[in-house]
Amino acid sequence: MPVDPFIxxxxxxxxxxxxxxxxxxAADVAxxxxxxxIALLFFLYGARLSTREALAGFKHWRLHVTVLAGTFVVxxxxxxxxxxxxxxxxxxxxxxxxxxxxxxxxxxxxxxxFTSIARGNVPAAICAGSFSSLAGIVVTPLxxxxxxxxxxxxxxxDSLIKIVLQLxxxxxxxxxxxxxxxxxxxxxxxxxxxxxRGSILLVVFTAFSEGMVQGxxxxxxxxxxxxxxxxxxALLGVMLVLTWYGSRALGFGREDRIAIQFxxxxxxxxxxxxxxxxxxxxxxxxxxLPLMLFHQMQLMxxxxxxxxxxxxxxxxxxxxxxxxxxxxxxxxxxRSG
Numbered sequence: 255m256p257v258d259p260f261i262x263x264x265x266x267x268x269x270x271x272x273x274x275x276x277x278x279x280a281a282d283v284a285x286x287x288x289x290x291x292i293a294l295l296f297f298l299y300g301a302r303l304s305t306r307e308a309l310a311g312f313k314h315w316r317l318h319v320t321v322l323a324g325t326f327v328v329x330x331x332x333x334x335x336x337x338x339x340x341x342x343x344x345x346x347x348x349x350x351x352x353x354x355x356x357x358x359x360x361x362x363x364x365x366x367x368f369t370s371i372a373r374g375n376v377p378a379a380i381c382a383g384s385f386s387s388l389a390g391i392v393v394t395p396l397x398x399x400x401x402x403x404x405x406x407x408x409x410x411x412d413s414l415i416k417i418v419l420q421l422x423x424x425x426x427x428x429x430x431x432x433x434x435x436x437x438x439x440x441x442x443x444x445x446x447x448x449x450x451r452g453s454i455l456l457v458v459f460t461a462f463s464e465g466m467v468q469g470x471x472x473x474x475x476x477x478x479x480x481x482x483x484x485x486x487x488a489l490l491g492v493m494l495v496l497t498w499y500g501s502r503a504l505g506f507g508r509e510d511r512i513a514i515q516f517x518x519x520x521x522x523x524x525x526x527x528x529x530x531x532x533x534x535x536x537x538x539x540x541x542x543l544p545l546m547l548f549h550q551m552q553l554m555x556x557x558x559x560x561x562x563x564x565x566x567x568x569x570x571x572x573x574x575x576x577x578x579x580x581x582x583x584x585x586x587x588x589r590s591g
Contacts, residue, residue, distance in 0.1 A: 260451060261550045267455050271462035281463060288460040291453035292528040293424040298446060299387065300428020301435045314378050317510055321360065321382040324497055324518035326393050329356040330401065332489055343481035348474070350402065351544040352485065354533075357397045358526035358545065359390025365517040368556045372563035374512025382517040390525055391422050398533055416532045454524060457531050461538035474540070486548045490555060493519040512563060516556060523549040 276284040333356030340349045362383035369379035395417040428435070439446055497518040501511040526545045534541040 261546070261553075263451070263455060264458050264546060267458045268462050271459050272466055275463035275466040276460065277463075277467060281460075281467070284456070284460045284463060288457050288531060289420060291456045292420050292531065295424075295450060295453045295524075295528055296391070296421045297424040297428040298439065298450065300425035301432050301439055302428075314381065314510075316504075317375075317378050317506065317514060318382050318385050320501060320504065320506075320514055321386060321518045322389060324493065324500075324514075325360050325386050326357070326389070326397065328496060329493065329521075330397060332356060332492060334401065336485060336489070339481075339485060343478075343485055345474070345478055347540045348478060348482050348544060351541040352482070352489075353401060354398065354530060354541050355521055355526065355545040355548055356489075357394050357401070358521050358529065359394065360386035360517050361520045361522045361524075362387060364553060364556070365513075365520060368516045368560040369513050371557075371560040372512045372516070373509070374516070374563070375509040376513075378510060379513040379517050382513060386517065387522065387525055388425075390522070390529075391417075391425055394525075394529055395533065402533075417529070420532055421528065450524065454527055457527050458542070461527075461531055461542060464539065466539075474543075482544060483547060483551075486544065486551055490519065490548065490552055494555070494559070516560070520552045520556065521545065521548060 275281075330353075333353040336344070336352055337349060340346055344352065360383055362380070365383045366376060366379045370376050494515060497515040498511060501514040506514060523545060527542055530538045530542045530545070
């Protein structure tokens with residue numbers, strides 16, 4: 255099973271924040287840099303998203319509606335149901351983080367990668383992930399306001415304003431400037447990819463530094479972390495089953511079902527971390543912990559599923575070849591007789 259190297263970097267960043275948390279003036283500098291990094295991150299998201307491709311993707315609207323329903327309806331409902339596990343398996347803080355993870359949009363890169371490996375509908379996965387990320391900029395804060403309320407660790411109406419200023423405005427600016435910035439971004443894709451990841455690591459360092467200074471890590475025990483992993487494993491399993499068999503019940507073909515399963519069962523760490531930083535402030539470290547764990551879990555499980563789907567298709571094609579050859583031989587023999 256693959257271990258995402260970026261997760262290793264994030265864990266290293268968490269360890270750095272635990273050993274050398276930013277304090278006082280350093281904390282103010284880190285916070286300001288994190289805010290700027292988040293704005294830059296969403297500007298790049300906006301500049302990368304092709305408006306023409308997004309509009310063209312609407313022709314497969316049933317698939318996109320299905321993915322959006324799984325991401326922003328079914329996931330949050332399961333998150334709300336998990337409240338019954340407090341305080342048996344989850345503390346209130348971990349449950350808040352778990353509920354938040356059910357509200358964030360789907361991934362783009364990994365959904366596309368796994369859909370491609372499994373021989374699914376890659377263009378649909380591209381559009382579904384892009385639509386989900388775009389919708390999440392607005393839908394995730396609104397859902398957080400409705401479902402988390404005052405329990406969100408500092409979430410308030412001011413957070414919505416911060417979301418607009420730090421996430422939505424830079425994203426729209428990226429869309430507006432795409433005709434001029436698109437070529438530059440394409441030519442420097444690898445370098446800007448490092449900027450993406452560096453921005454996220456800075457957000458992680460700032461969030462976990464604040465958590466260390468406030469001593470919130472004393473609230474989490476190994477037993478509670480084990481309980482969180484069990485709950486997240488069940489959550490991922492339920493969504494994988496629902497997206498696969500539910501899409502079949504809705505009449506989708508195999509390739510579309512693969513795209514729906516991978517786009518509809520995953521959550522975006524790249525989008526969720528900056529949003530959590532804005533929404534939760536000093537409490538963001540515990541809020542993003544469930545998302546970080548879920549991210550690695552979904553990569554490991556979906557990698558196995560994608561390879562299995564690919565092998566199943568290959569086995570099916572191999573089994574069809576002898577049958578086709580037999581039918582051809584029988585037909586030839588009949589005509590010659």
